[in-house]
Amino acid sequence: MKTTVLVADDDREIRDILHIYLRNEGYSVLEAEDGRQALEYLQNEKIDLIILDIMMPVLDGIRACFKIREQSNIPIIMLSAKSEDIDKITGLSTGADDYVTKPFNPLELIARVKAQLRRQNFTSVNTADDSAEIVIDDDLILYKNEHRVAVRGKEVALTPIEFSILLLLATHRGQVFNIDTIYQKAWKEQSEFYSDNTVMVHIRNIREKIEVNPREPQYIKTVWGVGYKIDR
Structure with missing residues (x-):
């Protein structure tokens, strides 16, 4: 079964770019335009990792991350157009596992996705x-x-x-x-x-x-x- 990555971002161009790069790596990709859609996908689909933008309409990434953490320990990588440390701290304090600042190199983000999934698999294998x-x-x-x-x-x-x-x-x-x-x-x-x-x-x-x-x-x-x- 393919690894599934959910990309939640209200910017269609970013979703399209990440979809292409993730698909080229062999991942199955789901897209959400806001935090509420992301939560709906989480309820109905098996998702292995979420890329979650902070600034989104309806339900932003910070509040969405809090809600996700109430029900799941799935790896979360936060995205934000802001580079100040306080924004990074806010994102990580909600329970995110990693943080990437826009604009970003898609190859760097893919490397981080692989690292999170690798770490998840490593933990699962070695806890025995x-x-x-x-x-x-x-x-x-x-x-x-x-x-x-x-x-x-x-x-x-x-x-x-x-x-x-x-x-x-x-x-x-x-x-x-x-x-x-x-x-x-x-x-x-x-x-x-x-x-x-x-x-x-x-x-x-x-x-x-x-x-x-x-x-x-x-x-x-x-x-x-x-x-x-x-x-x-």
Whole structure:
């Protein structure tokens, strides 16, 4: 069965261009003109990845991303005509896995699509090895095979990227990972197209979900000037 990518953008020219490039890579492509159409497709079709523009009518990409994350951990790549870091942070904070600024090189976007799908497949294949359960302590448990996390007895929904980052740190307790290494291992690609904020925002999102007080984290520790670790 072909991998299906949903392109949600109100700009027909961008949809057409991405359709051609994605189809040439062997993907099946669906198109939506706004966030509401994207959600309708998600309800009725098997979709493997979404390319989601931020600025759309009816339902914009930010609100659509929030709604998607309520029901699915499907990889999401956000598109925006704005290049400021604050817009990137907003996009990633909604649960998106990656972010591309317009105008973009279609080949770069295709590379990011492949990286997200590769990482998704890698996680699915490799969650069956080693121990299926990683116990940090009584309050934080990762279930690798089921790709889920329990915090203080309650399940917490992490995006695929968030889970990959937490799994990386949890399986190498005490080891400090710098931002470049976290990006390369979690995204399964080289770190030439990203900014430091990409990883930092995902770390912040994870802390918001697993820590009692995200400003004084018990689990994911910052080693200033170096990176992040879990040493419990």
